[in-house]
Each structure stands twice: as structure tokens, then as C-alpha cells.
Amino acid sequence: MDRAPGVSVRLKLTLSYAGFVMLAGALLLAVVWVFLLRYVPDGPLMTRGPFVPNRSDLERAFLPKAAAMLVVLLAFGLAGGWVLAGRMLAPLSRITGATRLAATGSLSHRIRLPGRKDEFRDLADAFDGMLARLEAHVAEQRRFAANASHELRTPLAITQTLLEVARNDQHHDTGRLVDRLQVVNTRAIDLTEALLLLSRADQRSFAPEDLDLSLIAEEATETLLPLAEERGLTVETSGDVTRTVGSPALLLQLVTNLVHNAIVHNLPGQGGVWVTTRAHPTAAELTVENTGPRLSSHVVSTLVEPFQRGTERIRTGHAGVGLGLAIVKSIAKAHDGTLTLVPRPAGGLRVTVRLPAAPGT
Structure with a gap:
């Protein structure tokens, strides 16, 4: 100005x-x-x-x-x-x-004002904290953009290769080509929708409503029950009325992603998934726990990063696009909540989401 x-x-x-x-x-x-x-x-x-x-x-x-x-x-x-x-x-x-x-774009410097606490030093410390958050956010966005570009380029490159093969080989099986193109195109669409959902969660573009987290957990579990039965897994849902405030659509996506991950990254034919909701005086808690291979703390700490998949986890056709837990983290953050991932000693993962309780509960 x-x-x-x-x-x-x-x-x-x-x-x-x-x-x-x-x-x-x-x-x-x-x-x-x-x-x-x-x-x-x-x-x-x-x-x-x-x-x-x-x-x-x-x-x-x-x-x-x-x-x-x-x-x-x-x-x-x-x-x-x-x-x-x-x-x-x-x-x-x-x-x-x-x-x-x-x-000018430099976010790596800090003021680090010496001396005892006063108004100026409070301002300097707050500014240093803001710079640290901005630097981390910019770095995260750059990593995300690079990973997103790589992930989106993969299906496009596959599509281009398939089309070149079909053009050069006139006797190529057209039906098989169409099936493969459909699979690749579906993956690209899923990835694009996941990116849009992640952007929506980061922008907090939703009208908060008073809702029951236990009902959302039941709805997500019922939707994914056929997938669990197909893999021979048992899914149990328990918990009392757990009221919170937020977007029903985003919170349903949050629970769906967690339950889907718990089913996909499990032990086929002998595993289980447990979805629990608990109401606390100031928080609404959702816990999704599953059996599975043992995970190291290092692997667990990287699972919430976009496009990060645990190399020690079971990979299947349902593995997704690598944005499931990243979307969960963004949705929880958009609702002023927290996301905690802890490896189970016997194998598998325990994921806990804590959201602010609805006023008056």
C-alpha cells in the first residue's frame, strides 16, 4: 500500500x-x-x-x-x-x-530476538513461528505437487503407450486394450477426485453441522462390508452416541478411508477390523484398529504423507492412490481435530481421530 x-x-x-x-x-x-x-x-x-x-x-x-x-x-x-x-x-x-x-520469498531466516520476555519478543517469537509453519507448508506443497505430477503422469504415460501399440499393431486384441485403458482411466479419475477432496478439506469449504460420529461409523462400515466379506475379514463396530460438529460428507469420507485401509492392509482370511467411537467431555473419539503385518514406527510416521505407502504392507488391487490417510489428516485438521497412528504389537495399525465435542454434550 x-x-x-x-x-x-x-x-x-x-x-x-x-x-x-x-x-x-x-x-x-x-x-x-x-x-x-x-x-x-x-x-x-x-x-x-x-x-x-x-x-x-x-x-x-x-x-x-x-x-x-x-x-x-x-x-x-x-x-x-x-x-x-x-x-x-x-x-x-x-x-x-x-x-x-x-x-521476497525467503522463509528460512528467523529473528531470534534475544532478551527477556516482553511485547516485542512475543511478536518476534510469533513471527518466527509463522515463518516456520509457512516454510513447512510450502515445502509440503512442493512435495505434494511433485508427487501429484508423478502420479498423474503415470496413467497418462501408460495410456499413450497402449495407444501407440494399438496403432502399430493392427491385429492387437481391441477388447483387451479397451479393458486396460478403462482400468488406467479409472485410476486417473480416482486420483483426480482424491486431489479435489484433499483441496476441499484444506480450504475448510463446508458448513458445520451437529452430528453423531457413531452413526457415520456404522454407515461407512456397512458400505465396505462386502469388501471385507470378500477378503474373509470380520468387522466389528461399537460405541455410544458420540456427538461432534463438522461436515457429514467429509467425516463420512474420513471414516470410509480409515475402514477401507484397515480392510485392504490386513491378513486375508484371518484378520479383523474394529471400529469404536467414544464420547469424552471435550472430545469425540474414533478408533479404527486392524490386524495385519507388523509395522515399524518409521513406516507408520510416513503413512500420512501424500502418495506414501508402507512398503511392508500388503499390496493389492485395492491399494488406492496413496492419498487415503493424507485425506484423513486434512479432514481431521479442518475440523480442529488430531490424527494418531500407532503400530499394534501383534501386527496391524491403530488409528485414533479426536474431534471437538459438540457444544452442550
Whole structure:
């Protein structure tokens, strides 16, 4: 924003300091003047003893010295105020410099203002924290863009290869080509829809509603029950009424992704999935637990990153596009919730989502 030139804050503070010093000095001189007037008579005095001054004598002696004292106080106030204002505003200059540097795109620097806690240091610490979050967010977005480009390029490259093969080989099985193209195209569509859903969750573009998380868990479980039965898994849902506030569509997607992951990354024919909801005084908790291969803590810590798939987990045709848990994390964050992943000692994963409880519960 373009602004007209103005008086600096340092000069304003200097004039304020000088003004307060002048006011304090004037008040002090006024008190002295009133005190002296009580003991000095008005008019000439006729005495035979030592000379006794009257008010006229006091005025001639006091007022010039008082004026000189005010001039000295003014000079002292201006000089001292200028120095003090400079020292007080020095941290603000560092903050301003860091802000201008950040405006150019540099997010790696920090102010790190030394000294004890005060308003300027609170501002500097808050700015450093903002820079750290921005740097992490930009880095995450760059990784996401690179991964998304790679994932989207893969089905397009496969499609191009299949079409070139079909063009060069006129006797190629057309039906088989169409089937493979349909599979590749479906994957590309699923990936695009997942990216759109992830963007919607990050932008918080939804109207929050009061809802029961246990009913959403039951709906998601019933939808995925045929997939679990196909793989020979048992799915159990339990929990009381668990009220929270949020988007029914996004929270349904959250639970669906968790249950789908728990079914796909499991032990076919001998595994289980447990979906539990619990109501706490200040939080609504959803837990999805499943059997499966043992996972290391390092692998678990990477599962919420976009397009990250645990190399130690079972891979099938239902493995998805690598955005399931990333979408869960974004939806939970959009609802001011938390996502926690813990490997089970016997194998498998325990995922816990905590959301704020609905008001009045």
C-alpha cells in the first residue's frame, strides 16, 4: 500500500517523552512557587531588621530561573527521549527487516530476538513461528505437487503407450486394450477426485453441522462390508452416541478411508477390523484398529504423507492412490481435530481421530 510520508514513530516518542518531562518540571516548579507564596507577604514591608523580600522580589528572582530550568528540561527530554526511543524501537527494526525479507520469498531466516520476555519478543517469537509453519507448508506443497505430477503422469504415460501399440499393431486384441485403458482411466479419475477432496478439506469449504460420529461409523462400515466379506475379514463396530460438529460428507469420507485401509492392509482370511467411537467431555473419539503385518514406527510416521505407502504392507488391487490417510489428516485438521497412528504389537495399525465435542454434550 502506498502511503504519504509521515512523522517517524521515534520522533513521536521523543516528543512525547520531552512533553512529559516538561509537564513534570512545570508541575514541580508550580508546587515550589505555591509553597513559597505562603511565606512571602504581598506588598512592601517596613522593618527595622534584616531585609525581607516580598512577592515582587520573589518573582524577579524565581521566574527567570524557572524558565531556564524548563529550557534545560526540554533539551534533556528531547535528547534522552531520542536515545530511549531508539533503544526501544531497535527490536522493531529487526522485525521489519525480517518481514521485508520474507516478502521476497525467503522463509528460512528467523529473528531470534534475544532478551527477556516482553511485547516485542512475543511478536518476534510469533513471527518466527509463522515463518516456520509457512516454510513447512510450502515445502509440503512442493512435495505434494511433485508427487501429484508423478502420479498423474503415470496413467497418462501408460495410456499413450497402449495407444501407440494399438496403432502399430493392427491385429492387437481391441477388447483387451479397451479393458486396460478403462482400468488406467479409472485410476486417473480416482486420483483426480482424491486431489479435489484433499483441496476441499484444506480450504475448510463446508458448513458445520451437529452430528453423531457413531452413526457415520456404522454407515461407512456397512458400505465396505462386502469388501471385507470378500477378503474373509470380520468387522466389528461399537460405541455410544458420540456427538461432534463438522461436515457429514467429509467425516463420512474420513471414516470410509480409515475402514477401507484397515480392510485392504490386513491378513486375508484371518484378520479383523474394529471400529469404536467414544464420547469424552471435550472430545469425540474414533478408533479404527486392524490386524495385519507388523509395522515399524518409521513406516507408520510416513503413512500420512501424500502418495506414501508402507512398503511392508500388503499390496493389492485395492491399494488406492496413496492419498487415503493424507485425506484423513486434512479432514481431521479442518475440523480442529488430531490424527494418531500407532503400530499394534501383534501386527496391524491403530488409528485414533479426536474431534471437538459438540457444544452442550
